[in-house]
Amino acid sequence: MLPVDRRQFLQTVSSIAAGAATGTLLSPLAQGQDASRSQAAVETPFLFGLVTYQWGKDWDLPTLIENCEAAGARGVELRTTHAHAVEPSLSSAEREAVRQRFANSNVELVGIGSNERFDNPDPAVVRQAIEASKEFIRLSHDVGGTGVKVKPDRFHPSVPREKTIEQIGRALAELGEYGAGYGQEIRLEVHGQCAELPTIKAIIDVADHDNVRVCWNSNAQDLQGQGLESNFNLVRPHFGSTLHVRELDTKDYPMDKLFELLVKSNYGGWMLLEASSQPEDRVAALTEQTRLFHQMLAAAQA
16 A cells, blocks of 8 residues: 555644544544544544553454454554564555454554664664564554554663653654654653653654654653643643553552543543453453443543
């Protein structure tokens, strides 16, 4: 498939940054891809889905889609290296088969969750990560996703923090430009030693590209400094189509407050569950998380 029109795509990304909530089932970036299927009549400003980091790691693709449908999860971010095997090694025919499998289901492929990071002091390692990320961008485009998640990761004792921030930001700028040509958002997960929100803001400022967006990750660092609301507001203008949450009934994170902030700021993308617990029945657990999502969203809207 041919890359998409870069200018049109960046205009779409800018509309996400403006935080316009459409109340439809589809995130703004996905509206041009399969709107007739996904825009079912569910009145909700943002959507609930699954990151396959733990709960879906050993499900093949048919099982993953079937389980998400059963649980009411409307979208999925596919973590690389896991059993669903949506990887850059897929042939063109295999990529089309993945696209069609999602198109024929009630689950939307939100994007690819890569494990690429750009903090290493070795320029050759960083270049390798950038080129691998470009492969994931092409893969996500081909299978019907709308973006690729990447990580900033950590700081190294022998390297000034400012240099690492600059290095990560420049790598993201290159990927933002490349991804725009394929209609793929670059989603910087708030992760690792870089998870403090002022650090993420500094990286985004260096990247300085409309197609490089923040993927909120519901970390303990969100509560540091002046607290959740202050940190949220610092990076909210840079949110993209996805954010990650832990189990919604976790006791050590103010999920109810996060819902309120998202509703108040007209967030219109995907809330994706990145669960790490080990329930005996993951489908039942995901069903319960879906129920909690709708309950908490209704409370925040009220």
